[in-house]
Amino acid sequence: MLKSKEYTSTSLSQLGEFGLIDHLTQHIKLTQKSTIKGVGDDAAVLEVKDQQMVLTTDLLIEGVHFDLSYMPLKHLGYKAVMVNLSDVYAMNAQASQLTISIAVSNRFPLEAIEELYAGIYLAANTYGVDVVGGDTTSSTSGLLLSITAVGHAVAEDIVYRSGAKPTDLLVVTGDLGAAYMGLQILEREKEVFKVNPQNQPDLDPYAYLIERQLKPEARKDVIELFKKMEIVPTSMIDVSDGLSSEIMHLCKASKVGAKLYEEKIPLDPAMINVCEEFKLDSTTITLSGGEDYELLFTLDQKDYDAIKGNPNFTVIGHMTEEKEGAHLITRANQQIKLEDRGWNSF
Numbered sequence: 618m619l620k621s622k623e624y625t626s627t628s629l630s631q632l633g634e635f636g637l638i639d640h641l642t643q644h645i646k647l648t649q650k651s652t653i654k655g656v657g658d659d660a661a662v663l664e665v666k667d668q669q670m671v672l673t674t675d676l677l678i679e680g681v682h683f684d685l686s687y688m689p690l691k692h693l694g695y696k697a698v699m700v701n702l703s704d705v706y707a708m709n710a711q712a713s714q715l716t717i718s719i720a721v722s723n724r725f726p727l728e729a730i731e732e733l734y735a736g737i738y739l740a741a742n743t744y745g746v747d748v749v750g751g752d753t754t755s756s757t758s759g760l761l762l763s764i765t766a767v768g769h770a771v772a773e774d775i776v777y778r779s780g781a782k783p784t785d786l787l788v789v790t791g792d793l794g795a796a797y798m799g800l801q802i803l804e805r806e807k808e809v810f811k812v813n814p815q816n817q818p819d820l821d822p823y824a825y826l827i828e829r830q831l832k833p834e835a836r837k838d839v840i841e842l843f844k845k846m847e848i849v850p851t852s853m854i855d856v857s858d859g860l861s862s863e864i865m866h867l868c869k870a871s872k873v874g875a876k877l878y879e880e881k882i883p884l885d886p887a888m889i890n891v892c893e894e895f896k897l898d899s900t901t902i903t904l905s906g907g908e909d910y911e912l913l914f915t916l917d918q919k920d921y922d923a924i925k926g927n928p929n930f931t932v933i934g935h936m937t938e939e940k941e942g943a944h945l946i947t948r949a950n951q952q953i954k955l956e957d958r959g960w961n962s963f
């Protein structure tokens with residue numbers, strides 16, 4: 618029998634997800650003329666004829682990213698598409714095509730897989746993208762779902778993580794932390810919730826939070842707003858791992874610092890209530906919870922008038938010189954160094 622190789626042990630949890638990515642990509646040298654930039658943004662950017670194409674992929678694993686005891690398969694399909702579209706929108710690009718690959722054990726009957734795909738197709742139709750391919754195979758360890766999304770934009774519109782300037786405003790869409798608190802409720806109840814089809818979150822104090830966890834929406838509307846308002850953020854990222862690590866990514870890529878004001882972080886009242894119920898600090902949850910799939914971006918101050926008063930946007934801070942580092946300014950006016958303590962796969 619073939620024996621697996623013995624490895625000297627460096628633990629992945631010591632490295633962390635981003636340490637592992639840096640390690641595995643450190644020697645990449647781009648050889649294709651069509652590749653605009655290397656690994657490091659929400660999506661890769663390629664030049665195809667005169668268009669810029671963006672390309673991103675995400676892998677979702679049962680037991681790591683989702684728990685089928687409360688995640689209905691239709692929602693899983695929908696959410697898996699959102700996770701990918703959010704990465705395309707984070708580049709300020711329009712999404713156009715998807716490929717869907719699944720590995721599935723024979724514990725799932727056809728009807729279950731049909732439900733998964735009903736969610737995938739619902740998301741694709743709602744967001745105007747085509748499913749154009751994929752792969753289907755068997756699995757001995759539950760369900761694995763890998764989606765690749767393709768998008769496009771003209772070169773001037775593409776937004777990387779690296780364009781923030783020291784005086785730019787730091788802006789976020791929507792509200793934060795609700796998806797994580799939805800997860801806490803679902804983990805507590807461990808039963809299948811049905812998201813209210815009539816979208817009436819006030820009927821149930823938890824409905825909004827559960828919906829944010831089970832049926833997130835990617836912010837295509839925001840990308841369209843940018844176009845209408847004729848503004849292009851200087852840098853952008855989606856909030857999938859938590860505000861803290863996303864801000865750190867922008868700072869690192871742009872070589873700037875940041876000041877984030879605790880009192881400005883947008884919270885839904887239901888999120889605040891449930892944090893109290895769970896005795897959790899709402900700011901900590903927004904910093905490290907993740908899965909909000911909102912857009913975090915930096916904006917030149919001259920563009921402030923365009924977003925002023927628009928309920929989609931909240932200015933939560935501003936960028937600074939790199940040497941000042943990234944800090945949270947608390948309600949008590951204390952300055953706390955931001956740490957990269959978001960969701961980490963390892």
Ligand code: TPS
Binds near residue numbers: 681
């Ligand atoms: C059962 N979770 C899953 S993916 C993710 C987070 C915070 C962020 C992005 O992941 N366990 C269960 N369900 C969940 N929703 C979570 C954990 C939380 P990646 O960096 O792998 O793309």
